[in-house]
Every structure is written in structure tokens, then in C-alpha cells.
Amino acid sequence: MTLPLSLSQAPQRRRGTGGGTHQQWLLPVTALALIFLVNALLSPSFFSLGVVEGHLYGSLVDILHRGAPLALLAIGMSIVIGTGGIDLSVGAIIAICGSLMAVLIQQDVSPLLTTLLTLGAGLLCGLWNGLLVAVLRIQPIVATLILMVAGRGIAQMITGGQIVTFHSEVFGQLGSGYLVMLPMRVILTALVLGLLIALVRRSALGLFIEAVGGNAEASRLAGIDSRGILIGAYLISGLCAAFAGMIIAADISGADANNAGLWMEMDAILAVVIGGASLAGGRFYLGLTLLGTLVIQSLTTSILVSGLPAQYNLLVKALVILVFLLIQSRPVKQRLLGWLQRRRPSPKS
Amino acid sequence: MKNERWIPVLATLLVLLLLYAFGVSQYRNFASTLVLGNLLTDNAFVIIAGVGMTLVILSGGIDLSVGSMIAFTGVLIALLVGQAGWHPLAAIGFALLLGTCIGAIMGYLIDAFELQPFIVTLALMFLLRGLAFLLSLESVPIDPPFVEQFANFRIPLPGRGWLTASALVMLVVLLAGMVLAHYTRFGTNVYAVGGDKSSAALLGVSVRGTLVGVYACSGFTSALAGVIYTLYTASGYPLATVGVELDVIAAVVIGGTLLTGGVGFIFGTLLGGLIQGVIQTLIAFDGSLNSWWTKIVIGLLLFIFIVLQRLLSRSFGSMLKAA
Numbered sequence: 001m002t003l004p005l006s007l008s009q010a011p012q013r014r015r016g017t018g019g020g021t022h023q024q025w026l027l028p029v030t031a032l033a034l035i036f037l038v039n040a041l042l043s044p045s046f047f048s049l050g051v052v053e054g055h056l057y058g059s060l061v062d063i064l065h066r067g068a069p070l071a072l073l074a075i076g077m078s079i080v081i082g083t084g085g086i087d088l089s090v091g092a093i094i095a096i097c098g099s100l101m102a103v104l105i106q107q108d109v110s111p112l113l114t115t116l117l118t119l120g121a122g123l124l125c126g127l128w129n130g131l132l133v134a135v136l137r138i139q140p141i142v143a144t145l146i147l148m149v150a151g152r153g154i155a156q157m158i159t160g161g162q163i164v165t166f167h168s169e170v171f172g173q174l175g176s177g178y179l180v181m182l183p184m185r186v187i188l189t190a191l192v193l194g195l196l197i198a199l200v201r202r203s204a205l206g207l208f209i210e211a212v213g214g215n216a217e218a219s220r221l222a223g224i225d226s227r228g229i230l231i232g233a234y235l236i237s238g239l240c241a242a243f244a245g246m247i248i249a250a251d252i253s254g255a256d257a258n259n260a261g262l263w264m265e266m267d268a269i270l271a272v273v274i275g276g277a278s279l280a281g282g283r284f285y286l287g288l289t290l291l292g293t294l295v296i297q298s299l300t301t302s303i304l305v306s307g308l309p310a311q312y313n314l315l316v317k318a319l320v321i322l323v324f325l326l327i328q329s330r331p332v333k334q335r336l337l338g339w340l341q342r343r344r345p346s347p348k349s
Numbered sequence: 350m351k352n353e354r355w356i357p358v359l360a361t362l363l364v365l366l367l368l369y370a371f372g373v374s375q376y377r378n379f380a381s382t383l384v385l386g387n388l389l390t391d392n393a394f395v396i397i398a399g400v401g402m403t404l405v406i407l408s409g410g411i412d413l414s415v416g417s418m419i420a421f422t423g424v425l426i427a428l429l430v431g432q433a434g435w436h437p438l439a440a441i442g443f444a445l446l447l448g449t450c451i452g453a454i455m456g457y458l459i460d461a462f463e464l465q466p467f468i469v470t471l472a473l474m475f476l477l478r479g480l481a482f483l484l485s486l487e488s489v490p491i492d493p494p495f496v497e498q499f500a501n502f503r504i505p506l507p508g509r510g511w512l513t514a515s516a517l518v519m520l521v522v523l524l525a526g527m528v529l530a531h532y533t534r535f536g537t538n539v540y541a542v543g544g545d546k547s548s549a550a551l552l553g554v555s556v557r558g559t560l561v562g563v564y565a566c567s568g569f570t571s572a573l574a575g576v577i578y579t580l581y582t583a584s585g586y587p588l589a590t591v592g593v594e595l596d597v598i599a600a601v602v603i604g605g606t607l608l609t610g611g612v613g614f615i616f617g618t619l620l621g622g623l624i625q626g627v628i629q630t631l632i633a634f635d636g637s638l639n640s641w642w643t644k645i646v647i648g649l650l651l652f653i654f655i656v657l658q659r660l661l662s663r664s665f666g667s668m669l670k671a672a
Contacts, residue, residue, distance in 0.1 A: 086467075136656060136659055137659065138655055138656075139608055139609065141411065141467055141608075142602070142608050142655055143655075145595065145598065145651070146648050146651050146655070147648070148595065149595050149644055149647055149651060150644055150645050150647070150649065150651075151648075152641070152644055153642065153643070153644030153645040153648065154641075156639070156640075156641035156644075157639075157641050157642075157645070161639055161641060257641075262591075266471060266474075266475065269468070273468065279465050279468060280465075309482065309486060311479065311482035311486065311587075312479060312482065312483065314476070314478045314479035315475070315476060315479025315480065315482070315483060316479070317475050317479075318472045318473070318474075318475035319476070321468070321471075321472045321475070322469075322472050322476075325462070325464055325468060325469065325472065326458075326462055329462035330462075330463050331461065331462055331463060332462065
């Protein structure tokens with residue numbers, strides 16, 4: 001076992017457990033503001049909101065609409081990262097759950113049972129990851145890699161290697177329905193996330209997760225069931241991925257085992273990193289992660305709106321993630337802090 | 350303890366032999382050198398990339414950029430040869446140099462900024478894939494005579510099989526990797542850094558130099574895998590080899606290299622790559638099984654080998670404590 005990185009780092013001052021310090025808000029907010037500024041300059045229509053057939057309509061709504069699955073993934077990922085882990089399998093879980101849902105709807109299973117079974121499949125995937133990490137003590141990257149590799153195979157097995165399409169009133173609502181002018185999926189996602197955030201931050205659970213992420217052995221000795229917390233974190237991540245998979249499948253009224261959720265695990269990790277979480281575990285911010293999701297999704301939408309080929313997304317995202325990593329790395333932070341401290345005393349003297 | 354390190358590799362060898370024996374017992378033509386030659390050729394690029402990946406994993410890191418690097422190299426070479434009119438060898442040399450430099454920069458970022466290898470190489474995976482798209486959105490064919498010569502060069506094996514140029518390059522890289530890892534000071538340093546970074550640093554190993562070297566090696570082998578893949582398919586395609594990094598990592602892990610770093614053998618990666626190849630060949634021979642079984646079986650094998658490693662390293666730990 002190597003020492004968790006957070007132990008060797010200088011202790012950081014933290015206020016509260018919810019949102020992080022002002023400094024941590026600064027970076028993602030600046031990024032979001034920058035993206036909006038560029039958009040405002042390039043296409044002023046970006047911010048226009050209209051009402052078409054009783055639905056709110058515009059680029060900003062589109063960001064929320066498309067960002068809903070990513071927000072779910074990112075919150076699950078953020079909790080897993082808080083425990084010092086990572087979940088690479090969420091993309092594969094999306095494919096599995098989407099495929100399962102499509103096949104069940106085709107078989108005329110009732111919507112309620114379909115939902116329960118699909119979410120159950122996500123929980124099962126999460127349980128598998130959690131058991132590997134917590135009981136067999138396999139490194140999280142590797143443990144979740146197994147499902148990442150095998151998961152798409154399982155999804156293809158479920159669909160029989162074909163793209164399964166379906167027609168369903170109930171799930172069509174989930175994909176593209178509206179409720180009081182807002183997209184249904186945004187409202188549902190907000191509900192789920194609200195519940196999750198309340199569960200994690202209004203109870204001691206968040207603290208336990210951070211304790212396990214900081215030092216699993218120490219928190220076990222302090223009386224925390226670290227094994228249970230770890231398994232729970234992967235269960236939540238699996239459940240979030242299952243829900244995201246349902247939304248994605250419902251959106252296109254079909255399931256594509258090969259491409260559903262492809263590379264979304266990367267976007268989710270990116271959102272968490274932009275949200276200022278430490279990949280070594282021990283600290284995570286759910287609110288900031290949601291902000292990170294907005295940054296990623298606005299970036300994606302802006303590239304689409306600006307008329308560049310969608311593939312350039314990757315290039316831009318890579319540069320953004322590199323910049324964020326460098327700014328948040330310890331050597332750069334220390335140098336910045338040193339520079340600030342040298343400057344600060346001068347006006348007083 | 351020296352013997353215990355060989356157990357994962359021996360287990361891999363056993364699995365490979367069992368799978369092969371199963372194939373031979375089921376299908377008449379499985380034992381022919383034709384199948385063997387194809388096995389080496391078809392998996393050459395995975396194993397070449399695997400050599401660099403083994404070094405990276407031995408040093409305690411991971412490199413997720415392999416698949417993108419292969420695609421990027423392919424598109425780059427195809428464009429340099431097809432549109433800029435470079436000689437293929439010059440284009441290949443340039444691509445290899447570029448790959449090595451990119452890898453070295455990655456190693457520097459990881460060490461100098463104390464970043465986690467997986468997130469840096471993940472960013473690079475996006476970056477290279479994006480660059481490949483920037484160069485071309487479509488598949489670019491390459492058809493100078495050199496490519497044909499490369500494809501046609503082959504040494505006949507006894508029986509009906511051939512040893513192709515791809516397979517030869519793979520064997521040379523494998524040999525070079527084994528010498529580098531097991532018989533040079535650099536190789537010893539890689540094992541030391543992977544075993545315990547701070548101890549290695551205290552013993553006077555240059556951690557930064559080693560990590561930069563390791564990722565430069567991985568960049569080189571990924572680019573070389575890209576070259577082989579491009580010559581093999583005679584085209585550069587920006588969407589090629591999505592997810593190949595997982596196959597490569599699986600080959601390394603199945604080959605018995607410990608993902609925590611410090612323990613493993615380059616030779617195991619050859620076995621790991623071949624196991625995946627044999628599984629694919631078996632599924633192709635069967636005909637009734639679908640391609641997704643490859644993924645599921647490889648996932649299963651990954652699981653078995655990781656658990657095996659886990660148990661072994663646990664007995665390592667108890668042995669160390671007893672000593």
C-alpha cells in the first residue's frame with residue numbers, strides 16, 4: 001500500500017463541508033464566465049430564451065437538457081473520487097442499462113418493472129465494482145477497468161449485437177418530454193441530485209466518505225465502516241449511471257451497445273476535476289462538480305453552435321483539462337501562494 | 350521469492366497452452382503455422398505498444414493514450430506521404446520522433462507537477478484523438494510502393510505459414526524491451542521507482558529521468574504500433590483503434606505484470622497479447638459465437654489474473670513481514 005497523497009500534502013484550510021472555499025469557486029466560475037463571454041461575442045443569440053409551443057427554448061436550456069445525464073454521472077463519480085477511487089465503468093454501465101431497458105420495453109414489460117430492473121442492473125454493476133475495491137482490495141482503476149472492458153460485451157449480448165429501437169409513451173416523456181416549460185429529464189435529474197446531495201451533505205455520510213478517502217485504515221480504526229462506505233459509493237455511482245443510461249436510451253428511443261455513453265466517463269471525471277476535487281481522495285464538492293458539468297456541457301454546446309466540427313470537442317476538452325490540472329497541481333499552487341504572500345505585506349509596510 | 354515472481358507468468362503460459370491445445374483438439378487446422386503466423390501478425394501492434402506499456406506499469410503508472418497515438422500516427426504518416434510527398438521512411442521517422450517527444454513531455458508533466466499518470470494520459474488521449482481529427486476527418490489511404498513491399502515481405506515458416514514484416518518488427522521490439530528492462534541500469538531504475546518511489550529517490554535514482562524515459566519509451570512504442578497498424582491497413586483513419594489502450598493494458602496485466610508497479614516481465618506481455626489473439630481466433634474458428642464474447646472473456650481473464658495477483662502479493666506481504 002502506498003501512502004495516500006493527501007497525507008503527504010500540506011494540510012489545507014477548509015471552511016464547512018459543502019461548497020469549498022472562495023478560492024475553489026473562483027476557477028470554475030471564471031471558466032464558465034469565459035465560455036459565456038466568448039459565446040456572447042460569437043453569437044449573441046446564445047442567450048436568447050424563447051417559448052415555443054409552451055416549452056422554454058434556447059441554447060441555455062439545451063445545455064441543461066443535454067447536460068442532465070452528465071450531471072448524474074459526475075455526481076456519482078465525485079462521490080467515488082471522494083473515497084479515493086475512480087469509476088471507469090460508468091460508460092459501460094450506461095450501455096448495459098440502456099440495452100436492458102430497450103429489450104425490456106420491446107418485450108412489453110410494464111414501465112415500473114422496467115425501471116426497477118434497469119436501476120437494479122446499475123446497482124448490481126456498482127456492487128460488483130464495490131466488492132472488487134472494498135473486499136478484494138483491487139486498485140479502483142483496475143477494478144472498474146474489468147467492467148469497462150467486459151461491460152460493452154455484456155450490453156451487446158443483451159441486445160444481440162443490434163441497435164434495439166422501441167416505442168413507449170412513458171419513456172418518451174423521460175427522453176424528450178416537458179413539464180411546466182422545462183424538459184422533464186432536467187426536472188427529474190434535479191430531483192435525484194437534490195436527494196443525493198441532501199443525503200451526502202446533510203448527514204455525516206459526506207464526512208465519512210472523505211475520511212475513507214483520506215485514509216481508509218485510519219477511518220476504520222476510528223470506527224467508520226470503511227468497507228461499507230466504499231461499496232456504497234460504487235453503488236451510488238452505478239445507480240446514477242443506470243439513470244443516465246435510461247435518459248440516453250429514452251432520448252433516442254433506442255439502445256446502441258457500442259456507442260451509448262462512449263467517453264462519458266472521461267467527461268464525468270473532467271467535471272469532477274474542474275470542480276476542484278482531489279483525485280487522491282479525501283475531498284469532493286458536489287456543488288462545484290455540478291458547476292464543472294455546466295462548464296463541460298457549455299463547452300460542448302458552444303463548439304456545436306459555433307459551427308466547428310463536433311470532433312474538435314476532444315481537442316478543446318483536452319486543453320481545458322490540462323490547464324486545470326496544471327493550475328490545481330501542488331507545485332503551481334505553492335508558487336502562486338508564495339508569490340501572493342510576497343506581494344501582500346508590501347502595502348502595509 | 351525469486352521463484353514466486355514467475356508464478357503469474359507461468360500461469361499465463363499455462364492458460365495460453367491450454368487455450369491453444371483446446372483449439373488444436375477442436376479444429377483440424379488450428380495447429381498449422383499459418384494460424385501461428387497470423388496470430389503474430391494480427392496482434393503485432395498490440396504487443397509492440399504493450400512493451401512500452403509494460404515499462405510504464407512497472408514504473409507504477411499507466412498510459413491511456415495508446416489508441417489515440419496509433420490513430421494520430423496513422424493519419425500523420427498518411428498525410429505526409431500522400432499530400433506532402435514525403436518518402437515513407439522519412440514520414441515514419443518523423444512520426445516516431447514526435448511520439449517519443451510527446452511521451453517525454455507527458456513524463457515530465459507527471460513528475461514535475463505531481464499529477465496522476467492516468468489523468469494526464471487521459472488528457473493526451475483526448476488531445477491526440479482531436480489532433481487526428483484536425484488533420485483529417487476521413488480515412489486517408491496510402492499507396493506508395495514501399496507499403497506494398499513492406500506488406501509483401503515475409504519469411505516462410507515450415508508448413509504453410511509466414512513470418513511477416515509486422516511480426517518481425519514486433520519480435521525485435523520485444524527483444525529490445527527485454528534487454529532494456531532486465532539488463533540495463535535504466536531498467537533497474539524503472540523497477541526501483543515502481544517498487545517505492547521515495548526509497549528509489551533516497552537511493553540516488555533520478556525519478557524524473559526515469560519517468561521521462563519510461564513515458565518516452567511508451568510514446569515511441571505507441572507510435573511504432575501506429576506505424577505497423579497503418580502499414581497493415583494501408584490507411585490512416587482518425588477513428589481507428591478506439592479503446593485499444595484497454596487491450597494493451599489487459600495484455601500487460603494478463604502477462605503477469607503487477608499494476609501496483611515494480612513486479613513483472615516484458616515477456617509476459619507477449620503471452621498476454623497472444624492469449625487475446627488465440628481467444629479471437631477461437632471465436633473466429635467457431636463461427637457461431639459472436640464477437641462480443643471476446644470482450645467478455647477478456648474481461649473474465651483480467652478478473653482472474655488480477656485476483657491471482659492480489660493473492661500472490663498478499664503472500665508476498667506476509668513473507669516480507671515474516672522476514
